[in-house]
Amino acid sequence: MSDRKPDSSPASSKPQHYSVLIIGGGQAGLSMSWCLKQRGIDHLIFEKHRIAEAWRSQRWDTFCLVTPNWQCQLPGFPYAGPDPNGFMVKNQIIEYIESYAKSFSPPVMEGTIVKRLARNASGRFEVSTSYRDFTADQVVVATGGYQISTIPRMAEKFAPGVTQIHSSDYKNPDQLPPGAVLVVGSGQSGCQIAEDLHLAGRKVHLCVGGAPRTARRYRGKDVVDWLADLGYYDMPVHEHPQKERVRAKANHYVTGRDGGRDIDLRKFANEGMQLHGRLRDVQGTQLTFAEDLAQNLDQADNVAESIKNTIDKFIAEHGIDAPVEPRYVPVWTPDNVPLEIDYAEAGITSVIWSAGFRTDYSWVEIPLFDGKGYPVHQRGVTTVPGLYFLGLPWLYTWGSGRFSGIARDAQFLAECVEARHNAGNPPAAPSLNELALGS
Secondary structure: OOOOOOOOOOOOOOOEEEEEEEEOOOHHHHHHHHHHHHOOOOEEEEEOOOOOHHHHHOOOOOOEOOOOHHHOEEOOEEOOOOOOOOOOEHHHHHHHHHHHHHHHOOOEEEOOOEEEEEEOOOOOEEEEEOOOEEEEEEEEEOOOOOOEEOOOHHHHHOOOOOEEEEHHHOOOHHHOOOOEEEEEOOOHHHHHHHHHHHHOOOOEEEEOOOOOEOOOEEOOEEHHHHHHHOOHHHOOHHHOOOHHHHHHOOOOEOEOHHHOEOOOHHHHHHOOOEEEOOEEEEEOOEEEEOOOHHHHHHHHHHHHHHHHHHHHHHHHHHOOOOOOOOOOOOOOOOOOOOOEEEOOOOOEEEEEEOOOEEOOOOOEOOOOEOOOOOEOEEOOEEOOOOEEEOOOOOOOOHHHHOOOOHHHHHHHHHHHHHHHHHOOOOOOOOOHHHHHOOO
């Protein structure tokens, strides 16, 4: 196996060649590297910043996993700590990834920006970086699905004196000026940040969207454990009822904080958090909200209860001895919630936009994207021979973009890479799509 590092020749010299180049040094890129090392295939990883950079710089101080530690199953490095049913906090997650890298010493170039990925007439891939140019027989794009933070143009309507940040830039309540905080978006990040501010005693206004929620525990076990027993995490995307549409769905909000618990926005409302519907407009200092708060809260509760129904059915069908517990009863209803407020009069001095992310593949000069800019693939295998994607949400299963399912995807793609590598990179076989679907 060759673990050769790039030479120190000037960037203008002949491009350096590798069998495989991996773009992205997060858990996906590292997982791919581990699998290729096992197969003795020479490769190199490009990482724009540092290993685990997103976990370091795009998470708040009290961040923790929302799935139990036992689901951290990087290839060759399953979680082996003392608390498999707990939830690693930010520093522990970073340590887990760093320890993974130390365990097999991946060939990674940190601080290297990939500026261009192209394919020449001979089928060889050309990669231009901030360091020098490279070529490769095969390329794995492992940059994930959350690359550029999204802030809507509506943000421009707030007065210049209002502090505005994306959720990925939030660290703790003390970084914000005194005053109330408007959190726009109620996905996982929005709800957890709203909770973090609320527990710190800050006045929070939360715009509630259509994200679903789930209970943390039910009938004696974590809901994640039940869903694992149900086989949900093994379901491939093409068997999911929503098919590829599920890739765009918001994640269920819940938290692993303080050992794990539900996030009940109704409870927060009883404690003083101000809930609103979706933010519709900003005119002067006037905020206008959609009349959908009750609907959004009810829908989130309905999803949580439907998951419990599925668990109940599974328990009954398999004769499992599990404790019975009462169902959730709403503790607050949005009666007479104003659809307009003056944010200056309400003392709102900060806005946190939990509006998600978008991908950026502008540097990929290969025609393989659909009308929305999403790479066309089947289980990470594109229609361009030798080009693969890894680490995208629902690339193949629910865990594809997470610690729980990345090993399965990386192992599969490594098999595809190895087959082409050993065959001298022939044209794609007609049966490739069937292979990618697991047929």
